[in-house]
Amino acid sequence: MDLSVTPNDADQVAAAILSWYDQHGRKSLPWQQNRTAYKVWLSEVMLQQTQVNTVIPYFENFITRFPDVQTLAAAGIDEVLHLWTGLGYYARARNLHKCAQVVTDKYKGEFPEDPELLEALPGIGRSTAAAIAAQAYNKRAAILDGNVKRFLARLHCVPGWPGQGNTLKALWRLAEHYTPQQRCQAYTQAVMDIGALVCTRRNPKCDQCPAERWCAARLTASQHDFPHSKPKKTNPVRQSTLYMLYVPNSGYLLLQRPPTGIWGGLWSLPDAKEIKNLLGQLPETEEKQHLEHKFSHFTLQAEIHLCTLNTQQNKPLSLNIREQGQRWYNPEQPDNIGLPGPIHKLLHALRT
DNA sequence: AAGACGGGGTC
DNA sequence: GACCCAGTCTT
Known part of the structure; x- marks a missing residue:
């Protein structure tokens, strides 16, 4: 030097x-x-x-x-x-x-x-x-x-x-x-x-x-x-299960992510554990989609479960949804909220 | 000192 | 598909 x-x-x-x-x-x-x-x-x-x-x-x-x-x-x-x-x-x-x-x-x-x-x-x-x-x-x-x-x-x-x-x-x-x-x-x-x-x-x-x-x-x-390039390492793969839970006349259930970490503060789909906390059980899956998203430091592979909840079954959910950090999202009339790119794509790809 | 943190552009 | 980009914050 x-x-x-x-x-x-x-x-x-x-x-x-x-x-x-x-x-x-x-x-x-x-x-x-x-x-x-x-x-x-x-x-x-x-x-x-x-x-x-x-x-x-x-x-x-x-x-x-x-x-x-x-x-x-x-x-x-x-x-x-x-x-x-x-x-x-x-x-x-x-x-x-x-x-x-x-x-x-x-x-x-x-x-x-x-x-x-x-x-x-x-x-x-x-x-x-x-x-x-x-x-x-x-x-x-x-x-x-x-x-x-x-x-x-x-x-x-x-x-x-x-x-x-x-x-x-x-x-x-x-x-x-x-x-x-x-x-x-x-x-x-x-x-x-x-x-x-x-x-x-x-x-x-x-x-x-x-x-x-x-x-x-x-x-x-x-x-x-110059400059020398950063020593590369292979990125790990993280797998998860996410739910696209649709309730007629309400929309899809979204949860706000914690302020720090991946997609901090953004609204995303709930995982199985979060669904279970809200519903007490997992709803019936009608269709599955696969999502793969590459971050700079890991690859996310997620199985997306599409479910519909009819109004009779969703009493407890209707009450819980008033909690902070939970909301319904209607892709037809989207709210001005932060949505991760891949999640936005999922929610808006359904309009076929 | 090292790792976490995103999505888009480029070749 | 690998690599990089007008960095900062946390641990």
Whole structure:
């Protein structure tokens, strides 16, 4: 690893990056128009582990429904999760909502400028705090997202994969090293753009890169070796049984999942144990479907039991359904609630 | 320090 | 089908 850098190098590299940004950088992303800290924050949280093109429609929907942080703070979590459905990592949506409330109550609706204060807010870590400080307030703060990690790992041939402690430490050191005192808003956008558009994972366009002349990987033709990829392990398979319990004139029974864990806070189908708790017994299965869904860390295989409960049998259920965390869902008139993608698909595939 | 947490895009 | 992505939080 080549960490033999001098301040002079950093100034030159940053100047080249800024010059590249003026010519080629992205300046018309939705959150760059009429820029506010609220928009920057919302986009940055959405962009955690999610790519720009996926985020754009979600961002537009959120801004339309929640034009400012107070409106978002005042909304119900169910509606926030509903608009978030499909983005994944639903803890982000819960933290987003909580953060909006803290900013509204504690900061009178104005996001703080200090990265340390920003990082103390729910859902804002070191990189996102820096991104908000730099992009919304043009303060000097170093970011280190996936794009910047790849760019810096190549620039200095940093060994290891970015999940490793030492690797991350080296990358943060480099990120701090190159971040300039001036024009930090443009610089942070520039390094992200370079990572996304030029220093891509495969087929990097080194001839278009403003840092080509300083890049250790380019010099040794080892761009494809950096950053090292995460050691892979085989994903386990988890099996479960889920019930699509239909009650005429009511809909399908959904239960809200716990706030943490898979599909946290979202509404999903009950499993056999939950059905038994509610009905005292398992209803007769009319039809079975198979569901397979791959998560990043395991594969879910579920057997879906389709059941219909007639009105005479469902007395106890009718009473219990008033409990919190239980609801009927009518696909014909869907509620604005958070539904996991595969569950939404199941509930709406029946209309044949 | 390591693992949990999603769904979509890409090749 | 494998791999990756504008990270953060929990243990």
